Each structure stands twice: as structure tokens, then as C-alpha cells.
Amino acid sequence: MKRVVRLKCRGRVHNVEVDGTEKVPRRAAIVPVPGGVWVSLDGHCEFFEPVLGSVPLPSRAADPEVRAPMTGRIVAIRVKPGDAVREGDVLVVLEAMKMEYRVAAPAAGTVATVRVSERDRVEIGTVLVTMSPP
Amino acid sequence: MTKILVANRGEIACRIFRTLRDMGISSVAIHSEGDKDSPHLDEADEAVEVEGNDPAKSYLNIQGILEAAGKTGATAIHPGYGFLSTNPKFPSACERAKLTFIGPTSAAMTALGDKRSARATAERCGIPVVPGARECDSPESAQAVADRVGYPILVKAAGGGGGRGLRQVEDAASLPEAFAAARREAESSFRDGRMLVEKFIHPARHVEIQILGGGKRAVAFGERECSLQRRFQKVIEESPSPGLSGSLRASMADAAEKLAAAAGYTNAGTVEFLLGPDGSWYFLEVNARLQVEHPVTEARFGVDLVAAQVDLALGGPLPAPAEPRGHAIEARINAEDPGRDYLPMTGRVAALRWPQRPDLRVDGGIREGQEVLPWFDPLLGKIIAWGHDREWARRRLLGGLRDLVLAGVPTNQRFLIDTLESEFFIQGETFTTTLESHSWTPPEPSKEMLVAAATAAAPPAPKSKSASPWRARGSWRMGS
Numbered sequence: 001m002k003r004v005v006r007l008k009c010r011g012r013v014h015n016v017e018v019d020g021t022e023k024v025p026r027r028a029a030i031v032p033v034p035g036g037v038w039v040s041l042d043g044h045c046e047f048f049e050p051v052l053g054s055v056p057l058p059s060r061a062a063d064p065e066v067r068a069p070m071t072g073r074i075v076a077i078r079v080k081p082g083d084a085v086r087e088g089d090v091l092v093v094l095e096a097m098k099m100e101y102r103v104a105a106p107a108a109g110t111v112a113t114v115r116v117s118e119r120d121r122v123e124i125g126t127v128l129v130t131m132s133p134p
Numbered sequence: 135m136t137k138i139l140v141a142n143r144g145e146i147a148c149r150i151f152r153t154l155r156d157m158g159i160s161s162v163a164i165h166s167e168g169d170k171d172s173p174h175l176d177e178a179d180e181a182v183e184v185e186g187n188d189p190a191k192s193y194l195n196i197q198g199i200l201e202a203a204g205k206t207g208a209t210a211i212h213p214g215y216g217f218l219s220t221n222p223k224f225p226s227a228c229e230r231a232k233l234t235f236i237g238p239t240s241a242a243m244t245a246l247g248d249k250r251s252a253r254a255t256a257e258r259c260g261i262p263v264v265p266g267a268r269e270c271d272s273p274e275s276a277q278a279v280a281d282r283v284g285y286p287i288l289v290k291a292a293g294g295g296g297g298r299g300l301r302q303v304e305d306a307a308s309l310p311e312a313f314a315a316a317r318r319e320a321e322s323s324f325r326d327g328r329m330l331v332e333k334f335i336h337p338a339r340h341v342e343i344q345i346l347g348g349g350k351r352a353v354a355f356g357e358r359e360c361s362l363q364r365r366f367q368k369v370i371e372e373s374p375s376p377g378l379s380g381s382l383r384a385s386m387a388d389a390a391e392k393l394a395a396a397a398g399y400t401n402a403g404t405v406e407f408l409l410g411p412d413g414s415w416y417f418l419e420v421n422a423r424l425q426v427e428h429p430v431t432e433a434r435f436g437v438d439l440v441a442a443q444v445d446l447a448l449g450g451p452l453p454a455p456a457e458p459r460g461h462a463i464e465a466r467i468n469a470e471d472p473g474r475d476y477l478p479m480t481g482r483v484a485a486l487r488w489p490q491r492p493d494l495r496v497d498g499g500i501r502e503g504q505e506v507l508p509w510f511d512p513l514l515g516k517i518i519a520w521g522h523d524r525e526w527a528r529r530r531l532l533g534g535l536r537d538l539v540l541a542g543v544p545t546n547q548r549f550l551i552d553t554l555e556s557e558f559f560i561q562g563e564t565f566t567t568t569l570e571s572h573s574w575t576p577p578e579p580s581k582e583m584l585v586a587a588a589t590a591a592a593p594p595a596p597k598s599k600s601a602s603p604w605r606a607r608g609s610w611r612m613g614s
């Protein structure tokens with residue numbers, strides 16, 4: 001399945017089309033870290049940050065609001081108020097450009113409110129879920 | 135029994151400890167509180183924490199270091215480079231504490247480490263010095279020197295080095311501000327506000343002679359060319375210099391030996407010269423310590439300069455002059471962004487794999503998982519390649535730099551590769567201003583890199599959260 005992955009590198013966003021059949025040179029080093037991935041190939045090493053994706057935002061336990069990482073449509077809501085979640089648990093599934101993105105809990109906690117419904121259209125930055133500490 | 139404390143950290147401490155192990159000498163590391171997991175501790179037999187108000191201060195705490203030596207029964211101290219290595223108070227304090235200082239005596243360090251007195255000694259020996267070269271205590275007196283020798287001029291700290299307290303001044307209008315800025319930097323870096331003013335030779339090569347001093351006599355171990363500098367800090371060094379003829383080389387080595395002998399210099403040191411476009415050359419200064427780029431000399435002469443330093447400090451004789459062979463080039467891997475004015479960078483070393491190759495040496499001072507801290511020098515390690523000729527040394531170094539995997543902290547790796555591949559480097563047209571005049575922009579990531587990042591960033595339909603690479607902290611992989 002063809003997908004477009006948007007990656008930010010040195011402030012520039014790259015749209016990378018992938019269909020799962022790509023071969024990556026064996027000598028490339030692929031180093032996932034919280035918030036992105038480092039790729040080192042032939043002495044060129046860069047950090048790539050996904051612009052949209054199934055990736056939880058960088059862990060910020062203090063931030064009780066989980067926001068939409070992109071503009072799109074809510075296709076599924078996986079939690080309800082009162083649910084205890086662990087870091088990385090999927091809260092909401094968003095869809096845009098025929099791709100699904102899972103919005104995950106940035107930290108462990110309890111779901112306080114769910115601010116959206118299935119099939120809602122949301123803008124980037126819209127609060128989807130609010131959380132309280134565990 | 136000799137036991138040596140190394141008053142340093144990072145790659146140079148690691149490098150010194152390795153030689154001490156080869157010599158069968160036991161060793162002591164010191165560290166600040168934040169450095170208790172740093173790699174240099176693994177290379178030593180013992181480690182002692184030294185207090186400091188901030189992490190760098192531990193390595194400047196003379197009293198604390200002497201106490202650490204007393205506590206561990208160390209008999210000698212190696213200062214490495216930077217930190218206390220060129221502070222004449224340190225060898226004096228070691229002497230009072232009955233510890234052997236592995237470096238020049240306090241007197242020799244003062245005689246040649248201070249730019250002003252070194253220049254006076256050089257002039258007495260008949261060694262040419264840069265025109266101007268006067269101590270100035272105000273922008274007005276600097277202006278008087280400039281009127282005599284003409285712009286551009288250099289304003290620099292009399293008691294400093296490493297590019298701090300140094301300004302290049304193009305015209306009279308910018309002199310007052312540049313003078314004040316350089317002096318502020320000198321005062322904060324070296325607690326010494328004395329300034330020197332001299333003519334700026336352009337385009338010039340930076341050529342330096344490695345010496346080992348035995349007091350009455352000194353032996354030169356060839357030259358290193360270190361013209362490629364950014365912000366007056368060297369990044370690529372080589373030996374021999376591509377810009378030096380045989381007779382020039384001999385005259386410079388002769389001058390360096392003469393200067394060291396005249397000052398009664400002991401132990402390892404480096405005499406720096408500027409080589410002008412017309413073949414004229416001038417004494418610049420002496421670095422009264424082991425230098426970052428010393429492996430270039432070791433590769434070419436087959437000597438271990440740290441072992442030689444230890445032998446000399448313990449009363450051994452001067453080593454015999456050695457015959458050089460082939461060519462050696464060093465590249466410094468710095469945590470910095472050459473695309474943004476070499477801004478120092480910090481971060482956690484997420485992946486590290488040093489290259490391997492015949493005649494390729496790695497002096498590293500970091501390990502995977504380590505935080506690169508903002509308080510220290512950005513130097514993470516050095517790669518030094520030897521070849522039977524310059525082209526082979528260059529190819530090996532390039533190969534090593536391409537194979538190096540160092541992720542998690544932005545470094546100058548790609549910049550070093552592009553520099554070694556540039557026409558000016560291939561032609562040996564390297565001058566102190568070359569890097570400034572060839573601005574570098576990081577290339578766009580290749581298609582292959584983007585695909586690699588994309589496959590990691592969004593793996594096809596993850597089945598569970600544990601399948602997401604974003605959760606796989608601490609593990610990395612090669613290709614797919």
C-alpha cells in the first residue's frame with residue numbers, strides 16, 4: 001500500500017512516498033529515539049522528525065491535553081472518561097490523505113474528558129482528549 | 135612505584151590511560167560529579183571525584199586534584215591539554231606537593247607559554263616574528279601599531295589560546311569594539327586582560343613543529359600543518375605540510391629546537407609558525423603541552439609522545455630523532471553544527487560505531503548512551519589516517535569518516551567529508567582563512583536516507599504498540 005510519510009529534517013518537510021517494497025542499504029544505521037529517528041548513511045547523519053504520524057508527542061507528563069497532530073477526520077475513539085491508560089496506549093485514531101494515524105497517550109494517566117466524536121473533522125492542534133495524572 | 139593521575143577527561147584522558155597501561159604504570163582518573171559514568175573512568179585503575187562549582191571547574195581545581203593525588207598515592211600528574219595544562223601555577227603546586235608534573239617545568243612554561251616572553255626569546259634567537267607584535271593596553275595604542283604595519287591586524291590575548299580573546303580587525307573603524315570584545319573574552323577565559331596586536335599575514339598557512347625538550351637540548355619531530363580552522367580552532371591537521379619545501383622545513387625545525395633550548399624547555403611542546411604567501415615565515419607562539427593533533431606526528435614518526443613525555447618527566451634521556459614515513463591526516467569529530475556557524479550541540483549518543491581500517495586510528499572519548507554536556511569542549515573524538523602518500527591518507531580518512539556511525543548528537547562529520555573531498559584540500563591549497571571563505575551548507579538528505587527514515591517512522595500497519603520503533607529505545611539497527 002502506497003503511503004506518504006512526512007518527515008522534518010533541518011526545518012524542511014519532506015514528503016516521502018513508500019509502499020513497503022523499498023530496500024534500505026544494509027550499511028545504513030537507523031536509530032529510533034524518542035521524537036524521531038536518526039539515519040546515518042555513508043557519513044551523512046541526520047535527524048528526522050515525523051510531521052504527522054502514529055507517534056505520541058514527546059513525553060510531557062505535565063501536559064494534560066492531547067492534541068491532533070494533523071488535520072483530518074476521527075475514525076475511532078478507543079477510550080472513555082475514567083479509563084486508566086499507559087504511556088503509548090492509543091486514544092484516538094485519525095485519518096487524513098487515506099492514511100490512519102494513532103494518537104497515543106504521551107504519559108500514563110486517567111482519561112478526564114473526550115472532546116471529539118467519531119467522524120468529526122479536526123484541525124491540527126485541536127484538543128482531542130484531556131488527561132489527569134494516574 | 136610510579137602512579138600517574140590524569141587531570142583531564144574525554145578523549146585525551148582515555149588516550150593517556152591507554153599508554154600508561156602499555157607502560158605498566160598504574161593510573162588514577164579524576165572526575166566531576168556529572169562525569170561519574172564518563173568513559174575515561176573505565177580506562178583508569180582508580181577514579182576520584184573532585185569538587186567544582188560547575189562541572190568544568192572540577193578539572194581546574196588545583197587543590198582538589200592534589201588532594202586526589204594524595205589520597206590515591208599518585209606520584210605524578212599528567213595534565214593532558216586544555217584545563218590546567220598551560221597554567222604555570224599547576225607545575226609549581228605539583229612540585230610543592232612532591233609530585234612529578236608530566237610537562238614543562240613552571241619556569242619553562244612561563245618562558246615559552248607566555249606569548250610576550252616567548253616572542254622576546256624568539257627575537258633574541260634571531261627567529262623572525264610577525265610584524266607589529268606589541269602589547270597594547272588600549273585601542274589607541276593598538277591603532278598606533280596598525281598605523282605602522284597596516285591593516286588587517288590581529289588583536290589577541292597575551293595569556294590565552296584556542297581562539298578565545300582573538301579578533302581579526304579590517305579597519306580603524308571596527309578596532310575599538312573588536313579590541314574591547316577580545317579583552318572581555320580574554321579576561322573571562324584566562325583572567326588575563328593583556329592584549330597583543332600584530333599584522334595579519336594573509337593568506338597564511340599554520341605550520342607547527344613538534345618538539346621534545348631536555349633542558350639544554352631539544353629534538354624536533356617534524357611539522358604539522360593545521361591551517362584548516364574555524365573560529366581559530368583547528369579541525370583538520372596533517373603531516374607533512376603540503377606547502378613546505380625541504381629547506382623551509384629544516385629551517386623551521388632548526389628554529390624550534392633553538393628556541394626550546396634557549397628557554398631551557400623540558401618535555402613536549404609545539405612551536406607554531408605562520409607561513410606567508412611569499413615563503414616568509416614567522417614565529418607565532420609555543421604551546422607548552424601535548425596537543426590535540428599530536429597523533430598525526432605519532433603516525434608519521436612511529437613514536438608514542440605520551441610515553442616519551444612520561445619517560446622525560448621521570449628523568450629519562452631525550453629520544454633520538456626519528457625518520458618520518460608517509461603522510462598522516464587527522465579529523466576532529468566535534469558536537470557542532472557547521473551549517474549554523476559551528477554552534478555547539480548537545481544530546482545523548484544514541485548510536486556509536488567507530489570505523490576500522492588498516493592504518494586508521496581512533497581516539498574516542500564517548501560511548502553509547504552518554505550525554506554530551508554543554509560545559510565542555512565539543513571534541514568527541516579524532517580519526518587519524520596514515521598512508522604511504524597524502525592521497526592514500528586522505529582516502530583512508532574519508533573511508534573512516536563515511537563508516538563512522540555517531541547518531542544522537544549533531545556533529546561535523548559530513549562537513550569533514552566534504553572538506554576532504556574539496557578541490558582546495560586535494561590540491562593542498564589550505565590556508566587559515568580557507569574554511570571561512572568556503573561556506574558550507576549541509577546537503578539535503580538522499581532519497582535512500584529519506585526512505586530509511588520513512589520506513590522507521592511509519593512501519594506498515596503496526597500490530598501493537600511494542601512493534602513501533604518509537605518504543606524501541608536503546609536499540610538500533612543497520613539497514614533492512
